[in-house]
Amino acid sequence: MQQRKRLLAAAASLFFINSNITLAADRDSAKQLSMSNLPIEIGLSGLFSAGGSSADNDELAGLQAGGHDPNRNGFTMQNVELSLSSTVDNYFDAQANLIYLIDTEGETVVELEEAFLTTRGLPGGLQVKAGQFFTEFGRQNKQHPHTWAFVDQPVILSRLFGGDGLRSQGLRLAWLMPMAWYSELYVGAQNANGETVTSFLYAPGEEVGGHQLQDRSADKGSDLLYSARWLNGVDLSDTTSINIGFSGLMGPNSSGMNTDTVIYGADLYLKWQAAQSQRGFPFVAWHTEILKRDYDAGDASDPAHESLRDSGGFSQLLWGFKPGWIAGLRYDYASADGDAAADPLRDNRKRISPNVTWYPSEYSKLRLQYNHDKTEHLSDNTNHSLWLQVEFSIGSHAAHTF
Amino acid sequence: MKTYLAPLLWCVALLSVPQAQAALQVVTTTQDLAAITKAVGGKHVEVQSLTPGTRDPHFAQAKPSMIRKIYNADLLLLIGADMEVGWLPALLKSSRNRQVLPGNPGYLDLSTAMTLLGKPAGPVTRDMGDVHAQGNPHYWLDPDNGRLMAQAITERLVTLDPDHSDAYRRNLTAFEQRLADKMHEWQTKLAPLKGAKVIAYHTSLIYLAKAFGFEIVGEVEPKPGIAPSAAHLNRLIKRIKDDQIKLLIMEPYYEQRSARFLQDKTGIRIGIVPQSVGAQPGINDYIQLFDGIVSALKETQAL
Numbered sequence: 017m018q019q020r021k022r023l024l025a026a027a028a029s030l031f032f033i034n035s036n037i038t039l040a041a042d043r044d045s046a047k048q049l050s051m052s053n054l055p056i057e058i059g060l061s062g063l064f065s066a067g068g069s070s071a072d073n074d075e076l077a078g079l080q081a082g083g084h085d086p087n088r089n090g091f092t093m094q095n096v097e098l099s100l101s102s103t104v105d106n107y108f109d110a111q112a113n114l115i116y117l118i119d120t121e122g123e124t125v126v127e128l129e130e131a132f133l134t135t136r137g138l139p140g141g142l143q144v145k146a147g148q149f150f151t152e153f154g155r156q157n158k159q160h161p162h163t164w165a166f167v168d169q170p171v172i173l174s175r176l177f178g179g180d181g182l183r184s185q186g187l188r189l190a191w192l193m194p195m196a197w198y199s200e201l202y203v204g205a206q207n208a209n210g211e212t213v214t215s216f217l218y219a220p221g222e223e224v225g226g227h228q229l230q231d232r233s234a235d236k237g238s239d240l241l242y243s244a245r246w247l248n249g250v251d252l253s254d255t256t257s258i259n260i261g262f263s264g265l266m267g268p269n270s271s272g273m274n275t276d277t278v279i280y281g282a283d284l285y286l287k288w289q290a291a292q293s294q295r296g297f298p299f300v301a302w303h304t305e306i307l308k309r310d311y312d313a314g315d316a317s318d319p320a321h322e323s324l325r326d327s328g329g330f331s332q333l334l335w336g337f338k339p340g341w342i343a344g345l346r347y348d349y350a351s352a353d354g355d356a357a358a359d360p361l362r363d364n365r366k367r368i369s370p371n372v373t374w375y376p377s378e379y380s381k382l383r384l385q386y387n388h389d390k391t392e393h394l395s396d397n398t399n400h401s402l403w404l405q406v407e408f409s410i411g412s413h414a415a416h417t418f
Numbered sequence: 419m420k421t422y423l424a425p426l427l428w429c430v431a432l433l434s435v436p437q438a439q440a441a442l443q444v445v446t447t448t449q450d451l452a453a454i455t456k457a458v459g460g461k462h463v464e465v466q467s468l469t470p471g472t473r474d475p476h477f478a479q480a481k482p483s484m485i486r487k488i489y490n491a492d493l494l495l496l497i498g499a500d501m502e503v504g505w506l507p508a509l510l511k512s513s514r515n516r517q518v519l520p521g522n523p524g525y526l527d528l529s530t531a532m533t534l535l536g537k538p539a540g541p542v543t544r545d546m547g548d549v550h551a552q553g554n555p556h557y558w559l560d561p562d563n564g565r566l567m568a569q570a571i572t573e574r575l576v577t578l579d580p581d582h583s584d585a586y587r588r589n590l591t592a593f594e595q596r597l598a599d600k601m602h603e604w605q606t607k608l609a610p611l612k613g614a615k616v617i618a619y620h621t622s623l624i625y626l627a628k629a630f631g632f633e634i635v636g637e638v639e640p641k642p643g644i645a646p647s648a649a650h651l652n653r654l655i656k657r658i659k660d661d662q663i664k665l666l667i668m669e670p671y672y673e674q675r676s677a678r679f680l681q682d683k684t685g686i687r688i689g690i691v692p693q694s695v696g697a698q699p700g701i702n703d704y705i706q707l708f709d710g711i712v713s714a715l716k717e718t719q720a721l
Contacts (some may be wrong), residue, residue: 109511137516141489192489192514198482251481254470257481289479291470292671295643296477339645339673377643378504379544410544 028210030063056102059256059411061162063095067403069387073120075394078360080403083179084117084314086403093118094405095161097129108133113160129160129339130183141192151182152190152202152245153263154283156330160273165303165334166369167385171348172307172328175361176279178214182265198249207236208241208267215277215309216267218243225324225362227313228269234268241267259285268404272315281307304331326352326362340375356392363392379409442579445491445518447502448475449696450558451528451567455495458572458589461581471696474671476548476555480505485512491712493578494518495571498529499555523577532557532571535624543707547641559693559711560625561601564704568593600705604712605630611715615661617654618688619668619677622693626667626711635663638676646676658684665720669693 065086069076073088084095094117101111112131119125130409132147133348150158156173158181173181186206193199209217217239234240247261265279283305296334306329314321328350336342350366356362371385382405389399441464446452449471456465466487469478475497488494488509496502504696510519517524520594536552542551557563572590576583612631618624627634636657640650657663657681666677667689677688692698692710 134511136519138514141514143512143514192485198486200482200485249480249485251483257483259482275566287479288475293471293473293475294671294673296479319501377547417476 037308043413056100057412059406059409061095061097061099062408063097063162063405063407065092065167065403065405066090067092067401069399069401070396071394071399071401075399076401077120078393079389079391079399080168081171081174081179081361082169085174085179086405088120094167097160097162099362099411103136104133107136107398109136110134116397120322125227129179129180141194142190143190143192145188145190146186148185149182149183149188151206151241151243151265151409152188152204153182153243153257153265153279154281154307155285155303156283156305157181159332162407162409163330165342165344165373166346166371167383167403168369168387170305170328170346171365172305172326172330172350173365175326175328175350176215176307178212178218180212182214183212184208184210188243198247200247202243202245203238203245204243206243207234208239213241215265215279215311217270220270224269224271224311224338225313225356225359229270229321230272232268232273233268239268241265243350255291256286256288258287259283261289269311271311272316272318272321275312276290277309277311279307279309281305297339297341299336299357301334301336302332303334305329318396322354324352324354324362326350340377342373342375344371344373346370358393360393365392366390381405381407383407423662428510434627436607442492442575443490444493444495446495447478447497448504448558448694450564450694450704450707451495451497451571451701452635453695453707454564454568454593455571455575457593458568458586459575460585460589462585463575468616471669471692471694471701474669475694476501476504478502478505480509481502484509488513489515491515491518491524493524493526493574495528497555497558498527499534499552499557500550501529501555504692523574526570526574528567529553529555529557531566532563534681535628536621548643554621554624556622556693557625559623560629561597561604562629563625565594565597568597572623592625596705602709604708607712607716614665615663617658617663617680619664619666619672622669623667623691626691635661638666638668638672638680651676651679654680655683658686665689665715667691667715670697687718689715689718689720691715 032072067086068089071079076087086094096116098114110133113129115127115129117125121338127146130149131150132145134145137316141231157177158171170308173232184206186204188202188204191201193201211218216233220229222229243265245261245263247259249257249259253259261283267277269275269277285303287301288299289296309326312326313324330346330348331345332344334342334344346369352362352363368388369385371383373381375381385403387401390397392398441462444455444465446455446465446467448469449467452465452467455463466486468487469475470533496506516522519525534557536548536554538551542549558567568590572586575586608630612630615635616632617636617638618634621637621642624634636647636654640646664687666680666686668677670690670692680686681688691714692701692707695701695704695707698710701707
């Protein structure tokens with residue numbers, strides 16, 4: 017939170033966007049581009065929720081640890097996202113996603129969620145991405161809050177990747193491999209420090225498993241966060257397709273001067289869509305991810321040195337039973353070794369979340385979700401929450417990825 | 419890391435598909451485009467459609483397997499007029515194939531070869547439902563547009579593969595001749611439909627109506643893409659009775675409850691018409707598509 021720019025930055029970034037548009041138009045003053053045919057796609061989506069929980073607001077902060085989760089009894093402004101994208105020139109495409117939200121103190125927060133360029137035509141099936149972007153890890157991490165199938169992010173992702181998903185500044189190379197099916201290898205290097213790289217060089221002064229985190233410098237190549245992902249996609253039949261991915265992360269952590277974190281995971285996405293479908297319905301989609309983290313806590317010279325292991329996962333089933341209507345069920349679990357029962361980010365936890373979503377059109381949605389939570393760190397081990405979410409989306413027709 | 423990389427690269431090398439592709443690789447967004455391309459391309463092209471004819475191409479889902487297909491393509495054919503706007507742009511960004519990006523010879527938007535109907539006169543807002551600002555994109559349902567599509571595709575094949583230009587032009591002539599012969603047959607069979615007032619489910623059959631001289635006077639959907647309300651259906655019932663409308667036509671993939679309700683109340687006949695090649699078994703090319711449509715309309719006995 018401390019690192020986020022506040023209200024002034026909000027005004028500044030809006031000005032920046034406006035001046036950008038003006039500049040683009042100036043460059044082509046001979047043609048006098050009108051707003052309707054500006055070669056830039058602009059979209060705005062807003063995500064709000066209302067709800068209540070058997071937990072109070074302080075406890076909810078630990079239960080709903082995602083930065084864009086509904087996290088308070090009453091109303092939450094989860095995410096207002098401004099997306100801009102365009103082809104830069106013959107060589108690059110670019111995209112920026114700016115997020116505005118109002119925190120529990122009522123302050124407007126601005127995040128530069130992503131801003132990156134990608135190459136358009138490298139040979140050999142290669143593509144480079146550079147800038148600030150979500151790390152390729154699993155399927156869920158890259159998804160923006162307005163595309164989530166549930167109102168909140170999975171517990172294990174909040175624990176290992178923090179409230180805002182794993183993202184940072186860096187480079188990523190993708191290689192579409194010459195196989196008969198879709199098979200793509202991603203390798204990346206990104207800065208390992210900052211609020212959005214939890215599990216690595218974040219955050220000095222805080223604690224992980226009782227180990228005080230230090231202010232560790234990051235000067236060498238080995239101080240970066242390295243990532244790899246191998247994603248495969250196969251059509252099993254005309255109606256069913258499957259994606260299987262394996263991901264790994266390696267980077268320094270700040271519990272010592274020579275300590276590392278390794279995170280690895282696997283993800284599966286299976287989708288069935290009826291041969292004859294109206295607006296993409298009916299369908300069934302099953303999405304499962306498991307993640308494990310090995311966290312070196314304290315240098316070898318430190319008597320309290322230990323290796324912390326965290327693991328967790330989620331499995332969610334979506335059933336689009338008629339056009340515009342989706343019923344969902346998600347199961348979350350997370351656990352860690354050692355004496356972690358009092359730690360909201362490391363205790364044993366299970367959560368079951370049924371929900372139902374109605375899309376009046378592709379540009380709006382209403383979602384009702386119930387969370388049944390079993391936690392160790394709260395005196396009330398069982399918590400119940402009910403959330404109602406609404407979303408709007410205006411501007412250019414955002415293309416959906418798979 | 420390095421110890422793992424070597425075996426991985428070996429696996430990739432072993433699994434690699436031989437890239438010996440003599441025929442021109444064409445990828446289309448719909449099976450209608452694929453069928454016409456096959457007709458004029460013959461044995462010199464290899465055609466794959468990204469979506470099946472059983473589904474509404476506007477709501478296709480981008481799948482990783484589509485990236486693979488576009489990556490290998492020499493030519494990408496699309497319906498255009500925002501038909502594929504929900505899924506194709508993201509795929510093109512991921513596909514790393516410069517040849518098939520807009521503005522290149524490997525990219526052909528067939529809507530640019532058509533005069534589109536249903537272009538909204540005023541400004542478009544999303545309150546109007548799924549209205550396409552550039553006009554109605556269901557143009558392949560007029561056989562004469564099929565002819566224009568075949569011509570545009572032929573010209574593009576000739577540009578990309580001049581060695582076989584004679585074969586492409588011969589195939590085009592044969593296709594045009596066959597289409598003209600069949601058009602005569604279809605017109606004769608559907609002659610009783612001339613001037614008839616018809617209800618459609620969605621605003622997707624106006625080109626069919628134009629081709630065969632009937633008039634679509636209303637839709638089951640109150641606005642394109644908006645599910646019918648009880649009030650709207652009641653208005654339709656009155657309309658059907660007042661105007662003595664005898665036929666309701668719709669694609670196989672729409673829900674049939676609303677149409678059955680109208681049928682119960684008014685006795686209107688329902689024609690489930692295949693809207694695309696591949697929409698129903700036995701419809702494997704563009705000619706069979708209209709054979710299927712004509713026989714579905716005849717079967718309603720509303721004529």
